[in-house]
Amino acid sequence: MLLSKLSFLKSNWKKDLLNLRSIINWILFLFTFGLFVLAIQDIGFPGTEKSSQFQIHNLYFRISYLIIGFLYLARAVLFKGSTGNKKVYITQVIIGIFLVLFFLPIFVVSYGETFEYYLYQTSAIQMLAFFLFFLELSRMEINMLIRVLNPAQLFMSSFAFIIFVGAMFLMMPMATTVPISLTDALFTATSAVCVTGLTAIDTATGFTFLGKFVIMALIQIGGIGVMTITSFFGIFFKEKSSLREQSMLRDYLSEDSYSGIIKSLMKVVLITLLIEAIGATLIFLSLEKNALGSASDNLKFSIFHSISAFCNAGFSTLSDNLNDVRIRTNYSVHIWIANLIVLGGIGFPVLLNLYQYFRSQLRWIVEYFRIRKLYVHRVNMISLNSKIVMFATFLLLVFGTLAFFFFEADNTQQGMDLKSKLAMSYFQSVTPRTAGFNSFAMSALSMPSILVMIFLMWIGASPVSTGGGIKTSTFAIAILNAMRIIKGKNHIEVHRYEIHEYSVNKAFAIITLSIFTIVLGAFGIYFFDGKLGMLKIIFECFSAYGTVGLSLDLTPKLSDPSKYILILLMYIGRMGSITLLLSMAKAYGSASLYRYPKENLIIT
Numbered sequence: 309m310l311l312s313k314l315s316f317l318k319s320n321w322k323k324d325l326l327n328l329r330s331i332i333n334w335i336l337f338l339f340t341f342g343l344f345v346l347a348i349q350d351i352g353f354p355g356t357e358k359s360s361q362f363q364i365h366n367l368y369f370r371i372s373y374l375i376i377g378f379l380y381l382a383r384a385v386l387f388k389g390s391t392g393n394k395k396v397y398i399t400q401v402i403i404g405i406f407l408v409l410f411f412l413p414i415f416v417v418s419y420g421e422t423f424e425y426y427l428y429q430t431s432a433i434q435m436l437a438f439f440l441f442f443l444e445l446s447r448m449e450i451n452m453l454i455r456v457l458n459p460a461q462l463f464m465s466s467f468a469f470i471i472f473v474g475a476m477f478l479m480m481p482m483a484t485t486v487p488i489s490l491t492d493a494l495f496t497a498t499s500a501v502c503v504t505g506l507t508a509i510d511t512a513t514g515f516t517f518l519g520k521f522v523i524m525a526l527i528q529i530g531g532i533g534v535m536t537i538t539s540f541f542g543i544f545f546k547e548k549s550s551l552r553e554q555s556m557l558r559d560y561l562s563e564d565s566y567s568g569i570i571k572s573l574m575k576v577v578l579i580t581l582l583i584e585a586i587g588a589t590l591i592f593l594s595l596e597k598n599a600l601g602s603a604s605d606n607l608k609f610s611i612f613h614s615i616s617a618f619c620n621a622g623f624s625t626l627s628d629n630l631n632d633v634r635i636r637t638n639y640s641v642h643i644w645i646a647n648l649i650v651l652g653g654i655g656f657p658v659l660l661n662l663y664q665y666f667r668s669q670l671r672w673i674v675e676y677f678r679i680r681k682l683y684v685h686r687v688n689m690i691s692l693n694s695k696i697v698m699f700a701t702f703l704l705l706v707f708g709t710l711a712f713f714f715f716e717a718d719n720t721q722q723g724m725d726l727k728s729k730l731a732m733s734y735f736q737s738v739t740p741r742t743a744g745f746n747s748f749a750m751s752a753l754s755m756p757s758i759l760v761m762i763f764l765m766w767i768g769a770s771p772v773s774t775g776g777g778i779k780t781s782t783f784a785i786a787i788l789n790a791m792r793i794i795k796g797k798n799h800i801e802v803h804r805y806e807i808h809e810y811s812v813n814k815a816f817a818i819i820t821l822s823i824f825t826i827v828l829g830a831f832g833i834y835f836f837d838g839k840l841g842m843l844k845i846i847f848e849c850f851s852a853y854g855t856v857g858l859s860l861d862l863t864p865k866l867s868d869p870s871k872y873i874l875i876l877l878m879y880i881g882r883m884g885s886i887t888l889l890l891s892m893a894k895a896y897g898s899a900s901l902y903r904y905p906k907e908n909l910i911i912t
Contacts, residue, residue, distance in 0.1 A: 328386070329383070329386070332379055332382065332383050333383075333444075335379060336376060336379050336380075336383075336444050337444045337445070339372050339375060339376050339379075340376065340437070340440045340441040340443075340444045341441060341444075342368075342372060343369070343372050343373075343437035343440065343441065344437050344438060344441035346368065346369070346437070347433070347434035347435075347437040347438060348477070348480070369433060370411050373407050373410075373411045373436075374407065374408065374411045374412060376407055376440065377403070377404045377405075377406070377407025377408040377411065377412075378404070378408060379404075380400045380401075380403050380404030380407065381400070381401065381404035381405070381408065383400060384397050384400035384401045384404060403440075463883070464883050467501060467502070467530070467879070467882065467883065468879075470501050470526070470529055470530070471494070471497045471498050471501045471502075471879075472494075472497075474497035474500060474501060474522065474526045475490070475493040475494040475496075475497040475498075476493075477497075477522045478493040478496055478497055478515075478519060478522055478523075479493045480518070482516060482518050482519075483515060483516060483518050483519035483522060484514060484515055484516065484519055485513065485514060485515070485516060486514070488509060488514070491508075491868045491871055491872070492508045492509055492871075494875060495507075495508045495871050495874070495875055496508060496509070496523065497526060498875045498878050498879060499623075499857070499878060500523045500526035500527050500530060500621065500623065501526050501527075501529065501530035501882075502530055502776070502855050502878040502879060502881065502882035503527060503530050503531050503619045503620050503621040503622075503742070503774055503775065503776070503855055503882065504621070504622065504744065504776075504851075504852060504855040504856065504857045504878045504881075504882075505616075505621050505622025505623050505743070505744030505745075505855075505856065505857020505858075506744075506848075506851065506852060506857050506859060506863050506874065506878070507623070507857075507863065507864075508863055508864055508866075508871060509864070510627050511523065511623055511624065511625060512624070512625055512626055512627040513627060520612065520625060523623060524611075524612055524615055524616070524623075527615055527616055527619045527621040527623060528615055528619060530619065530621075530882070531580075531615075531618065531619025531620070531621065531652065531774040532576065532577065532580055532619075532774070572660065575660055575663065576656050576660070579656075579659055579660075579663065580618065583618055583648070583651055583652075584614045584615050584618050584648075585614075587614035587617065587618060587644060587645075587647075587648045588610040588611045588613075588614035588615075589610070590644045591609075591610040591613060591614055591641055591644050591645065592606055592607060592610035594638065594640035594641045594644060595609070595610070595635070595638070595641060596638070599634050599635065599638075600634060600635075608625070609625060609626075612624075612625050613625075613645060614645075614648060617645045617646075617648035617649050617652065617743065617745070618648045618649070618651060618652040618774065619652055619774045620649055620652050620653050620741075620742045620743045620744075620769060620773070620774045620775040620776075620855070621743075621744070621774075621857070622739070622743050622744020622745050622856065622857030622858070623744075623857070624745065629745055629746050629747075630642060630645070630745050630746065630747045631746060631747050631748050631749060636747065636748075637728070639727075639728060639731040639732070639735075642731060642732075642735045642747055643731060643734070643735070645735075645745060646734060646735045646738040646739070649738050649739065649741065649742075649743040649745075650701065650705070650738060650741075652769075652773060652774040652775065653701075653741055653742055653743070653768075653769030653770060653773050653774065653775040654697060654698070654701060654769070654770050654773060655697060655769070655770035655771055655772050655773035656772050656773065657691075657693060657694070657771070657772050658693070658694045658697050658698065658770065661690060661691050661693075661694045662690075662694070664689070665689050665690055668689065692802065692803055692805050693771075693781065695803060696780075696781055696784050696802065697770045697771075697780055697781055697784075699784075700770075700780040700781065700783065700784040701770065701780055704737070704741065704764065704767065704780065705734070705737055705738065707737070708733075708736070708737025708738070708740070708741075708760065708764055709730070709733045709734050709737040710733075711737070711756075711757070711760045712732070712733040712736045712737055712757060712760070713729060713730065713733040715754050715756040715757045715760070716732075716733070716736075716753070716754060716757055717729065719752065719753070719754050719757075720732075720748045720752050720753065721733070732747060732748075735747055736757075736761075737764070739856075739858070740760075740761045740764035740765045740854075740856060740858060741764055741765075741767070741768060741769055741775065741777070741856075742765070742768045742769045742774075742775030742776050742777055742854055742855050742856050743775070743856065743857070744851070744856045744857020744858050745857075746858060750858060750859065750860050750861065751860060751861060758843070758847065758860075761847075761858065762846070762847060762850045765777065765850045765851055765853075765854040765856045765858065766778060766822070766826075766850055766853075766854060767779070767780060767783045767854075768780075768854045768855070768856075775854075775855060776853070776854050776855030776856075776881040776882050777853075777854040777855070777856075777881070778818050778819055778822050779818070781815075782814075782815040782818050782819065785800070785807060785811060785812055785815040786815055786816070786819060788800045788802060788807065789812055789815070789816075800812065818884070822853065825853060825877065825880055826846075826849050826850055826853050826877070829849045829852070829853070829873050829874070829876070829877045830842075830845050830846050830849045832869075832870075832873045833845045833848070833849065833866070833870045833873050833874070836866075836867050836869045836870045836873075837865070837866055837867055837870050840862055840865060840866075843860075844860045844862045845862070847859075847860050847862075848860070848862050848863065848874065849874075849877055852874045852877035852878045852881060853877045853878075853880065853881040854881055855878060855881045855882050
């Protein structure tokens with residue numbers, strides 16, 4: 309009897325502790341959300357405040373940060389044993405101590421008018437609010453959402469949420485040189501998050517430094533993936549993750565274990581930042597001294613375009629994109645940007661696979677020089693997916709380079725030397741693959757080149773990459789399936805592997821749905837803006853669905869209904885048609901208990 313009472317009390321104590329932790333988490337979230345809203349108002353909506361209002365404003369900041377600091381310390385101390393994660397405990401203690409020690413003395417002594425001005429009138433205090441809000445947002449339990457939404461729905465709603473928030477940011481007075489409409493803000497935010505690059509207004513002249521920074525942040529979030537970033541922060545700053553969350557992340561990252569999820573998330577984020585940092589450095593070194601006005605302008609250009617290129621976005625801080633007279637003939641910059649596009653579009657699974665391969669080779673080289681260890685070849689270190697993706701990417705690059713070299717020799721490349729023609733052809737074979745940069749006026753393209761671009765935009769990048777389109781692996785499977793039918797075989801065989809029937813059916817569905825979606829979108833735009841020409845409309849629809857961003861100077865001329873059609877095409881293109889169908893699918897059984905008689909249809 310006594311033991312049963314003790315166990316009952318123990319279970320109630322654990323339940324009360326969980327409830328207390330949930331209450332603390334919600335209080336922290338609400339306080340950080342309040343600071344987040346106030347920080348947006350400070351940065352994006354300038355205005356002179358009255359002295360009394362300014363004092364209330366500062367007092368709210370002080371009290372909020374102090375309460376947050378105490379709550380961080382309380383959560384760290386009370387739930388230290390239940391976390392099982394030293395990183396979480398140490399991080400919360402450091403943040404809590406910093407906030408308490410920094411903001412508590414303000415209520416006792418004055419830091420001086422100069423310090424007060426620097427603290428509250430610059431963006432330092434606002435950046436801290438953004439950081440803490442994003443931290444708490446990443447930590448929030450998503451079990452409730454997982455019970456209501458399936459992984460596909462959660463994936464799509466997370467992108468929709470970021471698009472809406474991004475549009476609100478872009479509508480701030482401090483983000484634009486002139487006020488913009490909700491349609492243009494939503495269009496730009498969708499184009500950035502879906503890493504497309506289509507613009508309704510000029511990025512260079514229509515947005516301030518703050519607006520360009522918001523666009524760059526949206527590109528980075530959309531390129532890496534909303535769930536990847538929030539999961540990355542959530543894993544490091546949450547006490548624990550539920551089995552539902554772990555299962556969802558395993559499906560999203562195609563990992564077998566939770567430890568594999570953590571390693572993959574770390575590698576994806578670190579590889580992305582490393583490649584973008586190296587790319588920005590190489591672009592900066594390739595620019596002529598003060599080519600864009602000053603060293604600072606060169607650096608801003610390099611960072612923005614490195615992120616935009618790796619994320620396959622196609623946004624540029626120059627009105628004429630890479631056709632700007634200052635860098636039009638700087639083919640070194642073009643080549644580095646093209647290489648970043650290829651790396652971003654090849655897919656994170658391939659990058660991780662190559663990382664593992666080269667790390668293994670490096671270890672062998674070290675061991676060889678240490679103990680003369682003989683090389684042992686490991687079978688299938690490069691996965692079949694990586695082989696197919698890299699081979700398809702190589703063929704498409706060669707095809708595009710040769711096609712543009714041949715069709716544009718007497719057109720946009722007239723009068724150039726061989727080196728310049730090859731560089732320009734290579735760049736133009738890369739950029740339609742979901743990137744969207746252009747190094748010449750698109751209206752000057754010949755008709756064959758436009759058709760080649762439409763084809764490349766439709767294929768797009770590779771799976772789980774920063775790009776869109778039907779994907780290289782989908783196109784490769786379609787070709788292999790056609791060859792299988794010609795050979796009279798019952799299944800596809802590649803490198804002593806048999807491609808699963810599910811992959812073949814999925815590839816066929818993606819191709820069919822993509823064509824149907826693009827054609828439907830083109831007819832919709834033709835209904836509203838048919839006078840602008842059907843070819844330009846079709847080109848724009850392929851560009852939007854493939855999240856490319858190339859345009860025949862049509863987007864700024866479109867009416868609002870047509871812009872919303874393009875917004876939908878960009879969104880579906882980034883999410884994928886299959887993801888859209890899965891989000892609407894009902895949970896039927898995995899296998900039926902019956903099958904109908906089979907019947908062959910007349911195909912030819």
